[in-house]
Amino acid sequence: MLSKTLPLGLGNGTGCRTEHAGDYWDVQETRKPCWKVKPSSSHSYSSRPYSPRTPLTSFTIGSPISPKSVTATVVNHTKPLIEGQQYHLGCSVESVAPVQDLTIIWYRGDQAVGQSDYTRFSFIDIDHANVFDNLTITASRLDRGAIYSCAARLDLNTSKPIPVTRSNSIQLEVLYGPIGLNHSGNVNVGVGNALELFCYAEANPIPTYNWTRNSITLEKENSGKLCIESVSVDHSGEYSCSVGNGIGSNQTAKMMVDVYYKPRMLNITGNVTTKAGNTLTLACHANANPTPFYQWRHNGTVLSNQKSDTLEIYSMNVTNGGVYECMATNTQGQDSARMTVIVTVENYGDAVVIGTWTVVCVLALVIAAVCLWRRRRQQPQ
Structure with missing residues (x-):
């Protein structure tokens, strides 16, 4: 413990001079009080500021005191933090002097996130040279697992820097x-x-x-x-x-x-019996997903131009009678349904005419086939 009586050199008492390990430093700012530090019987230190208004010519000064301890806590809270709510982290520095030259630095991990000096400390216990500061944070999911700490640093501008005292670490648990x-x-x-x-x-x-x-x-x-x-x-x-x-x-x-x-519950609706000369309309209904495409057949022959779910044939005649088939197909499969359609005539005369035309057409085909056969036989081999 170094103790000396040093002249202020400032007759109005607005400044201080302190010696530490052979080094001197001056405090010229009138807003900072001078501190008298002396050993007590228990070897702890007490301090008391001198008012700048009181003229002084000399005083007893002790060597600067590094903090006895630096402790970081979450103020008045022991449970996990809730995202979006504000909390205060506290930094308590015990037995440090001169307080007016103390800086408290806040860290998140190894990155400094804030600092306070004498003019901004939250609380100062002059009699015991204890200082308290806090850092206000808004909890975020990004803080989950983050480590906060604080450090006390005496800025005395000496040739041998006074070591920084680091606090314990606080690892945050944040709920979100x-x-x-x-x-x-x-x-x-x-x-x-x-x-x-x-x-x-x-x-x-x-x-x-x-x-x-x-x-x-x-x-x-x-x-x-x-x-x-x-x-x-x-x-x-x-x-x-x-x-x-x-x-x-x-x-x-x-x-x-x-x-x-795939298509299912397929059925065909329409007239099973229709008269010659009328229009035949058949509808094919399929329950399917995705929507299927359709193909119609008549007596097994594909009707190339009939690809919708509705089939229409105008001016029906006897040759249009027979079995009609609807086939529905999508990406999942296919299904088909059949219906037999009967074409009727209005009276006997119509039947005779239709029958006669049918016979004539058949005879013409037979005669043409016979003629073609004879021509081939008469050709020289």
Whole structure:
């Protein structure tokens, strides 16, 4: 312990001069009090400022005292922090002098995030040379696991710098609600295939998941994944995933599931019996997803120009009678349906005319075939 009586050299008492290990430094700012530091019987130190208004010619000065301890805490809070709320980190420096030359520095990890000097300390205990400062933070998920500490530094401008005293470390635990919801989006899946939907959000503590399909709660689904081994048509609809942990607002994602299946329950509607000369209209109905395309056949022959779900034939005659087939096809498969159509005539006369024309056409074909056969025989070999 160095103790000397040094002349101020400032007759109005507005400044101080201090010696430490052979070095001198001056404090010329009138707003900073001069400090008298002396050993007590218990070898601790007490300090008392001199008022600048009191003229002094000399005083007893002790060597600067490095902090006995520097302690960092979360003020009046022992539980995990909640994101978005403000908290105060406290730095308590015990037994340090001269206080007017003390700087408290705050660190997040190894990066300085703030500092305070004598004019900004939160509290000063003059009699025991104790100082308290705080740092206000707004808790963020980025602070989860972050380490804060403080340090006390005496700035005396000596040739041998006084070591900085670092506090203990505070590792923060921050609770926060779900954010950044990721999900599988809309899904197309075929009947009989497996379906997997996912829904995930970062949160602390780990969130819970609730699933619904078409607004009906799926009781057994409480994880971030929803799996169905074999999909049926009934699994189509809107799925909703709600994520929450009691902190902040729940996050919700909606996904549409479209189940594909081949045409089924195919049927043909229309007149089974129609009169000659009338128009025949047949409609093919298929339950399918995605929408199928259609192909019509008459007595097994493809009707190339008939590719919609409706078939129309104008001016029906007897030759248009027979079996009509509708085939519906999509990416999942195909199905077909048949209908027999009978063409009737109005009266006997019409029947005779139609029959006569039929016979004439048949005879003409026979005669043409015979003539062609004879010509080939008469040609020289």
